[in-house]
Amino acid sequence: MTVNTQPVAERPDPRAYGLPVVEQDQIPDELRSLVDGVRNLVDAVSNTEADSATLAEADAAVRALNDRLNAARREVGTMVRRTMGDGTDEFGTITNVVAGTTNPAAPPLDLEHVEGGVQGTVTLNTTYQGPPGLVHGGWIAALLDQAVGSASAVETSPGMTAKLEVNYRQPTPLFTPLEISARVRSTERRKVYVTGQIRAHGQVTAEAEALMIRIPMDEG
Numbered sequence: 367m368t369v370n371t372q373p374v375a376e377r378p379d380p381r382a383y384g385l386p387v388v389e390q391d392q393i394p395d396e397l398r399s400l401v402d403g404v405r406n407l408v409d410a411v412s413n414t415e416a417d418s419a420t421l422a423e424a425d426a427a428v429r430a431l432n433d434r435l436n437a438a439r440r441e442v443g444t445m446v447r448r449t450m451g452d453g454t455d456e457f458g459t460i461t462n463v464v465a466g467t468t469n470p471a472a473p474p475l476d477l478e479h480v481e482g483g484v485q486g487t488v489t490l491n492t493t494y495q496g497p498p499g500l501v502h503g504g505w506i507a508a509l510l511d512q513a514v515g516s517a518s519a520v521e522t523s524p525g526m527t528a529k530l531e532v533n534y535r536q537p538t539p540l541f542t543p544l545e546i547s548a549r550v551r552s553t554e555r556r557k558v559y560v561t562g563q564i565r566a567h568g569q570v571t572a573e574a575e576a577l578m579i580r581i582p583m584d585e586g
């Protein structure tokens with residue numbers, strides 16, 4: 367295996383690309399709590415059988431909140447910097463749909479840097495449902511895409527997914543802790559070959575092979 371782990375200083379700084387950066391630990395607790403509340407709200411709305419009066423009241427309240435929150439919006443492309451458990455810094459798009467800190471549509475997934483890649487656990491509710499009681503295949507691919515991208519970013523430097531092949535081995539259940547992992551297998555110039563897995567109850571339900579292309583360092 368050829369893995370060229372690069373020091374943090376050699377990784378691209380989003381500011382060089384004109385993107386604003388927010389520090390993860392400066393995101394207000396109130397916003398984190400709101401994100402969690404809205405995530406639960408999406409689940410509640412998706413599944414509610416409340417009466418019309420209750421629905422109308424909820425609709426008006428949500429519309430009023432939208433107006434208030436939209437009065438102060440972040441720039442599209444805002445990045446968040448977080449320091450991982452092992453001291454390495456990682457940049458992510460703040461609203462990333464799979465792992466964005468401020469995105470209520472993102473499942474509560476935290477990928478930690480481990481030897482050779484990343485791993486994390488997530489439990490998905492009906493927001494992510496495809497077949498009855500099971501995770502949607504597109505979301506399985508999205509979780510794996512995020513994991514392989516993150517593994518490549520922490521082991522080498524950030525890049526774009528050029529190719530992602532997903533093998534669906536077993537149905538992936540909702541309401542079950544899913545172990546997500548990804549490892550860099552080899553690198554060749556800007557090409558990074560990564561594999562990823564999702565496990566439920568210790569059994570692989572889906573696996574991926576991906577090719578990431580690292581962002582060129584001399585641009586910005």
Ligand SMILES: CCCCC/C=C\C/C=C\C/C=C\C/C=C\CCCC(=O)SCCNC(=O)CCNC(=O)[C@H](O)C(C)(C)COP(=O)(O)OP(=O)(O)OC[C@H]1O[C@@H](n2cnc3c(N)ncnc32)[C@H](O)[C@@H]1OP(=O)(O)O
Pocket residue numbers: 378379380383385457458459462511512515519524525526527528529554555556557577579581
């Ligand atoms: C955007 C810049 C912001 C910078 C901010 C700084 C830090 C940010 C930190 C992290 C944030 C960045 C991303 C993380 C966010 C989310 C992660 C989730 C992952 C995704 O959700 S991401 C979206 C889906 N993804 C796409 O939307 C890609 C569309 N696509 C392209 O943007 C280009 O297509 C690209 C970039 C892939 C390559 O373009 P390119 O011009 O840079 O590279 P080039 O063509 O020179 O190829 C170089 C070598 O890769 C080989 N190669 C290229 N493509 C190949 C392929 N498909 N199959 C087999 N080999 C391939 C060539 O054959 C050559 O190989 P060789 O070295 O052997 O000659």
